[in-house]
Amino acid sequence: MLNTLRAPSGAQIALIKAIVFLVCLLPAFQLALGWRDDALGANPIETLTRASGEWTLRFLLITLTVTPLRRYTGLHWLLRLRRMLGLFAFAYACAHLTTYVWLDQFFDWRAIAHDILDRPFITVGFAAFVLLIPLAATSCAFAIRRLGGRRWQSLHRSVYGIAILGVVHFWWLVKADLLEPLIYAVILAALLGVRAWWRELERRRQLAVPPPAKHLEKKVIRLVQK
Amino acid sequence: MPEPIGNFSVCSWTLNFYCSVFPTLPVSEHDIMLIRPTPDIRPSEITSRALFEDRRRFLARSGMGLAAGAALWHGLGGDAHAAAKLSTVASPLSTTEPLTDQKSVTTYNNFYEFGTDKGDPALNAHRMATRPWTVKVEGLVGKPRTFDIDDLLKLAPLEERIYRMRCVEGWSMVIPWVGFPLATLLKEVDPLGSAKYVEFLTHYDPEIMLRRPVLAWPYGEGLRMDEALHPLTILSVGLYGEVLPNQNGAPIRLVVPWKYGFKSAKSIVTIRLTEHQPPTAWNRATPQEYGFYSNVNPDVSHPRWSQATERRIGELRKRKTLMFNGYADQVAGLYQGMDLRKHY
Numbered sequence: 375m376l377n378t379l380r381a382p383s384g385a386q387i388a389l390i391k392a393i394v395f396l397v398c399l400l401p402a403f404q405l406a407l408g409w410r411d412d413a414l415g416a417n418p419i420e421t422l423t424r425a426s427g428e429w430t431l432r433f434l435l436i437t438l439t440v441t442p443l444r445r446y447t448g449l450h451w452l453l454r455l456r457r458m459l460g461l462f463a464f465a466y467a468c469a470h471l472t473t474y475v476w477l478d479q480f481f482d483w484r485a486i487a488h489d490i491l492d493r494p495f496i497t498v499g500f501a502a503f504v505l506l507i508p509l510a511a512t513s514c515a516f517a518i519r520r521l522g523g524r525r526w527q528s529l530h531r532s533v534y535g536i537a538i539l540g541v542v543h544f545w546w547l548v549k550a551d552l553l554e555p556l557i558y559a560v561i562l563a564a565l566l567g568v569r570a571w572w573r574e575l576e577r578r579r580q581l582a583v584p585p586p587a588k589h590l591e592k593k594v595i596r597l598v599q600k
Numbered sequence: 601m602p603e604p605i606g607n608f609s610v611c612s613w614t615l616n617f618y619c620s621v622f623p624t625l626p627v628s629e630h631d632i633m634l635i636r637p638t639p640d641i642r643p644s645e646i647t648s649r650a651l652f653e654d655r656r657r658f659l660a661r662s663g664m665g666l667a668a669g670a671a672l673w674h675g676l677g678g679d680a681h682a683a684a685k686l687s688t689v690a691s692p693l694s695t696t697e698p699l700t701d702q703k704s705v706t707t708y709n710n711f712y713e714f715g716t717d718k719g720d721p722a723l724n725a726h727r728m729a730t731r732p733w734t735v736k737v738e739g740l741v742g743k744p745r746t747f748d749i750d751d752l753l754k755l756a757p758l759e760e761r762i763y764r765m766r767c768v769e770g771w772s773m774v775i776p777w778v779g780f781p782l783a784t785l786l787k788e789v790d791p792l793g794s795a796k797y798v799e800f801l802t803h804y805d806p807e808i809m810l811r812r813p814v815l816a817w818p819y820g821e822g823l824r825m826d827e828a829l830h831p832l833t834i835l836s837v838g839l840y841g842e843v844l845p846n847q848n849g850a851p852i853r854l855v856v857p858w859k860y861g862f863k864s865a866k867s868i869v870t871i872r873l874t875e876h877q878p879p880t881a882w883n884r885a886t887p888q889e890y891g892f893y894s895n896v897n898p899d900v901s902h903p904r905w906s907q908a909t910e911r912r913i914g915e916l917r918k919r920k921t922l923m924f925n926g927y928a929d930q931v932a933g934l935y936q937g938m939d940l941r942k943h944y
Contacts, residue, residue: 415707415708415718415719416703416704416707416708416718416913416914417708417718417771417911417913419911419916420771420911477916478918479918480917480918485906485908485909488906489905489906492901493904493905493906494904495904546904547904549769550712550716550814550815550882550885550886551712551716551812551814553716553812
């Protein structure tokens with residue numbers, strides 16, 4: 375059991391992936407059933423918009439949790455779930471945007487353009503969505519090979535900024551009670567904070583070690599002088 | 601005491617995920633008080649068999665044991681008031697538009713004292729005892745007086761007023777209120793010539809209400825004297841021919857149909873006539889977004905969203921918002937010569 379958790383076999387990973395996939399679909403499934411049964415309250419379109427938006431944020435945060443969790447638990451196979459979780463964040467973002475464009479505005483492109491240009495909370499939300507597209511598009515192994523690991527990684531670091539835009543989008547939309555967006559903001563701050571801390575540790579580690587190159591340099595110079 | 605299951609319900613648990621982690625609304629002995637029968641309600645008026653059966657069917661369909669248990673608890677005790685019928689006379693000021701269904705009117709509410717999610721008031725407001733209840737009328741009046749709620753109910757014939765209600769968030773309803781003109785009450789206390797404004801203060805009890813200072817409690821609202829005396833302005837004590845449910849502002853609330861919903865203060869305890877414009881809750885919270893007047897106006901956007909359209913609850917497509925919520929013929933004169941962009 376413990377061994378499985380430490381280092382699951384290929385088949386076990388496939389099973390875990392399948393289970394996580396189904397669990398990630400549950401909110402969508404629940405909302406779809408609610409829509410069908412008219413069980414989403416007095417304002418079902420608002421419920422759908424709100425829920426799909428919150429699930430986008432949650433999946434973004436869950437995706438950002440993979441690396442710290444992996445580092446602190448040593449469960450390195452968690453990394454193999456990250457792409458799926460990130461793609462679920464994108465899927466819920468698509469559902470969120472579709473609900474807004476179709477159900478809420480009913481393809482009133484003028485009103486939508488007005489919203490994107492004039493309403494800062496919609497501007498940042500839309501920007502976050504647009505920035506997610508290249509990440510989703512380059513999530514396959516082929517794209518990683520094509521881009522090269524380093525370039526792929528620096529592109530995908532933009533997810534930090536996207537998550538910030540997502541929380542700002544929620545923060546600016548709320549009328550008065552900031553408790554919920556505050557909770558997302560605190561979690562995001564912790565997830566980004568831990569990365570900043572690692573970076574700082576790495577910097578200190580590099581400073582602490584005397585660069586061995588210095589001695590060599592001198593020797594080289596001396597040799598040349600002789 | 602069975603503890604109501606907080607904010608947990610079948611359809612909205614995703615929205616309430618974090619609220620249930622942070623319970624802010626304590627339960628107290630006030631739960632018990634509401635079950636006590638009130639003097640003016642005969643046992644025969646309490647929840648009819650048919651209505652009760654209806655609820656049982658609804659609960660059976662909703663299917664989730666815990667949530668159903670909580671709702672059943674409310675059904676037996678908490679809603680005893682709501683089923684009491686009121687006799688009313690029709691009003692020529694009513695609209696003939698189709699009504700928003702009663703379930704939506706009583707489960708989709710903004711009553712921040714009971715939680716900031718629109719489902720919260722229906723779950724939590726049963727904690728508020730609406731008897732005994734008095735409304736103090738004071739300030740610049742010849743005859744200041746404290747009215748008992750049961751005397752207020754007999755002050756004037758109760759009218760059914762079917763009004764459009766437009767929320768500042770962009771949704772609207774058509775609600776059959778039961779009430780009487782605010783002017784009737786104000787005449788009883790003999791307003792002085794110096795009275796220019798009317799301030800409304802609402803019930804606040806930290807034991808049973810939100811303690812986080814989301815707004816400045818108690819919630820305060822205000823009207824100019826001519827707005828307060830306008831025949832469309834009523835004090836409501838019921839809806840759908842029944843005593844006002846707690847989540848809708850029982851036992852007595854203001855209804856000003858040409859202004860955004862938040863102007864219509866709920867569960868009023870003090871009415872004060874003043875010379876100067878009183879502070880109002882949303883204006884204090886975000887002055888650049890919510891003005892003192894807050895008349896429904898499709899041409900003046902909320903800084904963060906458009907007010908040009910609205911979604912009528914129960915409808916899928918948005919409809920155009922009307923100036924003064926469609927009451928321009930009756931109220932536009934009150935604002936003649938005023939710049940409504942400045943006095944939003």
